[in-house]
Amino acid sequence: MNSMEGVVTIVQESRFQLTDDAGAGHLFVLAHRSLAEPDQLEALQRRQTRVRVDYTEPRNIIGLLAHAVDIAA
Amino acid sequence: MESRNLGPQEQAPVPASAAGGTQGARQEWRGPTYYGMPALKEAPFESWVVGGYIFLAGLAGAASILAAIADLARPRRAAGTVRRGRYWALAAPTLGAGLLVYDLHTPQRFYNMFRVAKGTSPMSIGTWLLTGFSVVSGLTAALQFAAERRPRWRWLRRAARAANVPAAVLGGGMSTYTAALLSATSTPLWAASPGGLAARFGSASMASGAAALSLAEPPGPTRSALDTVASVALAAELACDAWQAIDYRRKGVAGALESGWGMAEKLGATGLGAAVPLGLYGLALLGGNRGNLSRLASLAALGGSLLLRVSILEAGNVSARTPEISFRFAQPDNLGRPRRRRR
Amino acid sequence: MDVHPRALDYTESEFSGPIPNESELTAGVRIVPGRSYGFFTDTTVCIGCKACEVACKEWNNLPADNVGLTGQSYDNTGQLSANTWRHVAFIEKHSDGAGPGVRSTEKPPFQSGWLMMSDVCKHCHNAPCLEACPTGALFKTEFDTVVVQQDICNGCGYCVPACPFGVVDLSTLDGKAHKCTLCYDRLKGGLEPACAKACPTDSIQFGELDDLHLRARQRVQQLHAQGVETAYLYGVPGGPGATGDLGHLNAFFLLTDRPETYNLSEAPTRPANRVAASLLTGLAAVAGLALAAVAAFSRRA
Numbered sequence: 001m002n003s004m005e006g007v008v009t010i011v012q013e014s015r016f017q018l019t020d021d022a023g024a025g026h027l028f029v030l031a032h033r034s035l036a037e038p039d040q041l042e043a044l045q046r047r048q049t050r051v052r053v054d055y056t057e058p059r060n061i062i063g064l065l066a067h068a069v070d071i072a073a
Numbered sequence: 074m075e076s077r078n079l080g081p082q083e084q085a086p087v088p089a090s091a092a093g094g095t096q097g098a099r100q101e102w103r104g105p106t107y108y109g110m111p112a113l114k115e116a117p118f119e120s121w122v123v124g125g126y127i128f129l130a131g132l133a134g135a136a137s138i139l140a141a142i143a144d145l146a147r148p149r150r151a152a153g154t155v156r157r158g159r160y161w162a163l164a165a166p167t168l169g170a171g172l173l174v175y176d177l178h179t180p181q182r183f184y185n186m187f188r189v190a191k192g193t194s195p196m197s198i199g200t201w202l203l204t205g206f207s208v209v210s211g212l213t214a215a216l217q218f219a220a221e222r223r224p225r226w227r228w229l230r231r232a233a234r235a236a237n238v239p240a241a242v243l244g245g246g247m248s249t250y251t252a253a254l255l256s257a258t259s260t261p262l263w264a265a266s267p268g269g270l271a272a273r274f275g276s277a278s279m280a281s282g283a284a285a286l287s288l289a290e291p292p293g294p295t296r297s298a299l300d301t302v303a304s305v306a307l308a309a310e311l312a313c314d315a316w317q318a319i320d321y322r323r324k325g326v327a328g329a330l331e332s333g334w335g336m337a338e339k340l341g342a343t344g345l346g347a348a349v350p351l352g353l354y355g356l357a358l359l360g361g362n363r364g365n366l367s368r369l370a371s372l373a374a375l376g377g378s379l380l381l382r383v384s385i386l387e388a389g390n391v392s393a394r395t396p397e398i399s400f401r402f403a404q405p406d407n408l409g410r411p412r413r414r415r416r
Numbered sequence: 417m418d419v420h421p422r423a424l425d426y427t428e429s430e431f432s433g434p435i436p437n438e439s440e441l442t443a444g445v446r447i448v449p450g451r452s453y454g455f456f457t458d459t460t461v462c463i464g465c466k467a468c469e470v471a472c473k474e475w476n477n478l479p480a481d482n483v484g485l486t487g488q489s490y491d492n493t494g495q496l497s498a499n500t501w502r503h504v505a506f507i508e509k510h511s512d513g514a515g516p517g518v519r520s521t522e523k524p525p526f527q528s529g530w531l532m533m534s535d536v537c538k539h540c541h542n543a544p545c546l547e548a549c550p551t552g553a554l555f556k557t558e559f560d561t562v563v564v565q566q567d568i569c570n571g572c573g574y575c576v577p578a579c580p581f582g583v584v585d586l587s588t589l590d591g592k593a594h595k596c597t598l599c600y601d602r603l604k605g606g607l608e609p610a611c612a613k614a615c616p617t618d619s620i621q622f623g624e625l626d627d628l629h630l631r632a633r634q635r636v637q638q639l640h641a642q643g644v645e646t647a648y649l650y651g652v653p654g655g656p657g658a659t660g661d662l663g664h665l666n667a668f669f670l671l672t673d674r675p676e677t678y679n680l681s682e683a684p685t686r687p688a689n690r691v692a693a694s695l696l697t698g699l700a701a702v703a704g705l706a707l708a709a710v711a712a713f714s715r716r717a
Binding site for chain 3: 104105106107108110111112113114115116117118135138139142143146147151176177178179180182183185186188189191192193194195196197198199200241245246248249250252253254256257258259260263264267268269270271272274275276278279283295298299301302305306309313389393396399400403404405407408
Binding site for chain 3: 010011012013014015016017027029030031032033037038039058060061062063065
């Protein structure tokens with residue numbers, strides 16, 4: 001499981017874009033077993049909170065699968 | 074929000090492509106496909122999980138019906154069957170419901186199934202049917218359990234008999250609504266013969282219920298009665314199979330049963346699962362109740378009932394992903410007579 | 417060229433926020449809740465640029481799936497799926513009835529050798545997916561479109577086989593069903609859907625359904641007059657695609673070949689009409705067998 005920190009910039013349903021410190025945007029899909037709910041993502045995007053995402057790389061899409069989203073210190 | 078109906082003169086008819094559309098006794102699709110890509114999506118159910126649930130639901134519903142009938146007709150001599158039937162009825166609310174929740178792709182939200190009650194969705198109908206059946210058959214089983222612990226309190230036995238009636242009624246729904254679940258989709262094989270599939274599932278459920286109860290029953294008049302019920306149900310199942318075959322050929326989806334799972338359905342479900350046990354039951358009933366034949370027949374009927382559901386699910390998926398079959402099915406000649414539509 | 421008078425109010429290159437009622441300027445229609453909206457896709461002016469696919473992916477933040485080349489002309493998305501809500505189909509017609517592999521020596525004035533069509537959720541009037549959904553996640557919005565509520569869907573997947581066009585799909589990654597929302601969030605903000613806005617030839621036209629039907633009829637008449645006899649509408653009331661009690665398709669098409677060429681069924685049906693017949697037949701069968709059981713148990717041994 002890898003980890004990435006950044007700010008949530010786009011949210012659509014259960015997909016979000018995380019912009020990391022280098023300014024690159026990464027597309028994440030919330031895994032169905034993750035504890036985070038799509039409604040919470042919207043709040044994170046509005047407040048531009050810095051978060052840490054634990055993710056894996058699925059084989060069949062160009063994107064990342066987020067398993068956990070935590071607020072980064 | 075209704076749109077004005079466009080007149081026929083403003084519509085060009087669908088042009089026949091150079092290769093032509095349906096040909097050959099209304100069976101095969103000779104028209105174009107889009108690179109052989111599927112035009113429909115397969116059901117995402119896991120066949121053994123959902124097939125297993127349908128099998129258990131049918132078994133439990135039929136067990137409840139047979140327990141109620143046995144209790145009303147010959148309560149003392151068939152007490153074993155009555156007892157087992159009422160306990161077997163719990164298979165659906167427990168194991169069956171577990172299988173259903175497992176098959177959801179977001180199982181932690183299973184309770185959302187209770188948000189609505191929709192008459193257009195057999196899955197919604199089934200949710201409430203399963204809930205109602207679970208409650209009533211649970212009550213029946215509890216009363217049965219209590220009646221066995223307190224044999225002097227006769228009212229418990231009468232209460233169990235009374236509770237068994239609504240359980241049996243709902244059990245009737247349980248044994249056949251799953252066919253409506255499959256037919257109310259666009260999957261060609263399932264949609265082609267809604268009546269035939271429903272009657273077949275219902276017959277297979279009754280057969281499996283009778284077979285399960287017969288397996289546990291010692292030789293005697295009760296077991297003969299159960300074997301008779303199973304035989305009639307299996308005969309009905311074979312008749313439905315013929316009914317379905319006619320419908321499938323007429324609507325052009327018979328090709329889905331030429332796959333591997335189609336073979337499983339023909340040999341396993343219809344052959345080993347219906348025709349063979351029917352023969353064995355017949356021999357057992359005529360030949361004076363020889364134990365092994367009846368038990369063999371019951372086992373075959375149970376296996377066939379499960380294999381029937383799984384093979385129909387798999388063959389249905391074949392029909393959905395094969396454009397030749399789905400396009401042939403979705404032709405104007407399969408639309409049927411225009412009836413009074415729902416609102 | 418017609419320019420909406422309001423367009424002159426917005427002549428700067430950068431905006432600090434969305435233009436109010438932007439759809440008036442871009443699609444010529446004001447989006448009002450309570451009216452029926454949809455797409456008219458005129459495949460005769462589609463150039464296969466796939467701007468609609470890209471705009472849809474960009475706006476809805478959808479990942480690319482079906483990674484790789486399909487070998488199906490320029491179509492590399494293959495089909496609609498949980499992450500592909502606009503799919504452009506390409507069909508190369510090499511022969512004109514002369515047989516496969518034989519090039520035709522005559523072509524009609526209208527270029528018909530290469531068919532391109534942008535496929536999308538049809539937002540059916542009597543949507544089978546909606547009727548099948550047991551949680552009520554699928555609903556009809558105030559714009560007469562069909563949307564999956566992501567916070568309710570529990571991934572049962574029953575909508576997937578119900579759809580007669582193979583549109584809605586279950587995502588194994590996030591465990592829920594997805595399909596085109598007709599940009600519900602954009603409609604609420606007065607913007608037209610992303611694909612319609614991006615389409616450079618106005619092949620995808622967004623508007624009120626009555627108006628779209630009028631435009632479509634006029635276009636078909638125009639094409640017939642120009643010699644394209646095979647042009648017809650798919651998804652209008654009474655036409656192919658809107659058969660079997662589906663009513664009509666809010667997203668309808670102008671096609672020039674058989675529907676199956678574009679991977680569409682000619683006569684889809686409304687699955688909910690099969691429920692009553694199936695239930696009643698099944699119950700009758702079980703009731704009959706129950707009577708047989710009564711007879712079997714009542715017999716004196």
